Amino acid sequence: MWCTTMLRLAFAWTAWTLCAGLRPAPTRRPPSAARRAAVREFESLDHFEAAVESAAGDRLLVVDFSTSTCVPCQKFAPQLERVAEYYPECSFFAVVGDRSDVARRIARSCDVSEVPTFFLYKDGERRRRMTGGKLTSMDLIDAIEDLKYAT
Secondary structure (H helix, E strand, O other): OHHHHHHHHHHHHHHHHHHOOOOOOOOOOOOOOOOOOOEEOOOOHHHHHHHHHHOOOOOOEEEEEEOOOOHHHHHHHHHHHHHHHHOOOOEEEEEEOOOOHHHHHHHHHOOOOOOOEEEEEEOOEEEEEEEOOOOOHHHHHHHHHHHHHOO
16 A cells, blocks of 8 residues: 555656656657657547547546637647656547537537546546646646556
8 A cells, every 4th residue: 555655656746747847758759750649639439439448457548628719728738748748558639629520529429518628538438527727737647647546
């Protein structure tokens, strides 16, 4: 119990310093020409449903619902990229509701009424919903760490 708590604190502190810009990002990723974006977008409603179903075991799915005119959403986007780079074992997707019909359908199917909203999926079901313009990257990191070690 004590060891697990210390491990969570170490991960949270490391992730916080990374997101706060106190140290450079880890160099686990390939050069920029060969890498794909850490935060991707869904191509269809079927793609979204398949991603939710594939969130099994230790694999987490983090979905960010936002709009292009939401100021808190735009401020959080770079932090989300950093968190996504730090957690390569998780899948990160952004659903920008006013960008396409697919995004609108996905947001409607998830009953998203305000942005920014984050859904965290594990084992094919939604485990956490986080909403509000005052969310920080540390809130997201805490939720990821809690779900990673939850049984």
